[in-house]
Amino acid sequence: LIVAIAIAGFFFGPEAVRGEIVGQVRGLVGTEGARAVQAMLEGASQPSSSVTATVVGLLTFFIGATGAFLELQTALNAIWRVKPREDPPLRAARAMLVQRFVSFGLVIGVGFLLLVSLVVSAGLAALNKYLGSAFPGFTIMWEGLNVLVSLGVITLLFAMIYKILPDVELQWRHVWVGGLVTAGFFTVGKQLIGLYLGTSGVASTYGAAGSVVVLLVWVYYSAQVVLLGAEFTREYVEEFGERVRPSEHATGDPAPLSPEQ
Numbered sequence: 001l002i003v004a005i006a007i008a009g010f011f012f013g014p015e016a017v018r019g020e021i022v023g024q025v026r027g028l029v030g031t032e033g034a035r036a037v038q039a040m041l042e043g044a045s046q047p048s049s050s051v052t053a054t055v056v057g058l059l060t061f062f063i064g065a066t067g068a069f070l071e072l073q074t075a076l077n078a079i080w081r082v083k084p085r086e087d088p089p090l091r092a093a094r095a096m097l098v099q100r101f102v103s104f105g106l107v108i109g110v111g112f113l114l115l116v117s118l119v120v121s122a123g124l125a126a127l128n129k130y131l132g133s134a135f136p137g138f139t140i141m142w143e144g145l146n147v148l149v150s151l152g153v154i155t156l157l158f159a160m161i162y163k164i165l166p167d168v169e170l171q172w173r174h175v176w177v178g179g180l181v182t183a184g185f186f187t188v189g190k191q192l193i194g195l196y197l198g199t200s201g202v203a204s205t206y207g208a209a210g211s212v213v214v215l216l217v218w219v220y221y222s223a224q225v226v227l228l229g230a231e232f233t234r235e236y237v238e239e240f241g242e243r244v245r246p247s248e249h250a251t252g253d254p255a256p257l258s259p260e261q
Contacts, residue, residue, distance in 0.1 A: 066101075069165065072226070076166040079230045080244070082252030084167060102164065147187070154183040161226070162233050167250030174237050174244070182229025189225060 077083060159179030163170055237244055246252050 072161070073165045073167070075227060076162070076230050077250070077252075079227065079234055080166050080168045080252070082167050082246045082250045085249050085251050151183050151187055154186055155179045158182040158186075158226070158229055162230060166230075167247045169245050169247055170237075174242070175233060177236055178229050178233030181232050182225060185225050185228065186222070189221060 155176075156179070159172070159175045162175040162178055163172060
């Protein structure tokens, strides 16, 4: 989120983008979860007066952001039944460094996807403002377009994750269906989990820590959706009997041919 705000904020202003993101998060996890995200974003955006603290903060951010994607890569490798090759120390260190930068590239990619989503949403909102009063039916169309834009951005995001992160040689045709199915689960599920969080009293049960608990519940659900989508993608590839091979830095048998083949 910090990188996404930095990229989109270059064009729209950090405060405007931060407010838009918090508004989107509020729609996903409710008011309590949005408060937790807002507090974390405000704390992370405070400038440091020390050069050393700034450097340490940037390094910590880089390691933390890429580490999250590396953990996801490990989970996806387990789903595809591959594991990193045991290379000599120097080659293994180089491969790990490359993986770090690839993961950070995905973080940057998320920022650009957010930028595209904000631009399109802003354009649709402007059209709705000027055409909504003249054409009452346009408001319904605008809501539908907003859903399609959101679904398209999320589909592209999941497709990128399934294509780039696992240590297998996948084609884009392998991941588009899985990305779309995962985006569908994500879009429908966010409404259900939002309804659950709003009616279950989770936030009030845990008092001051309620906002953090709500956020953790949402993160857990999102992780399950991502892994379920990865399982669906693998089954989809195996169903059509396509051979998927591990990358040059991995070993295993990711997707054997179906028995009929």
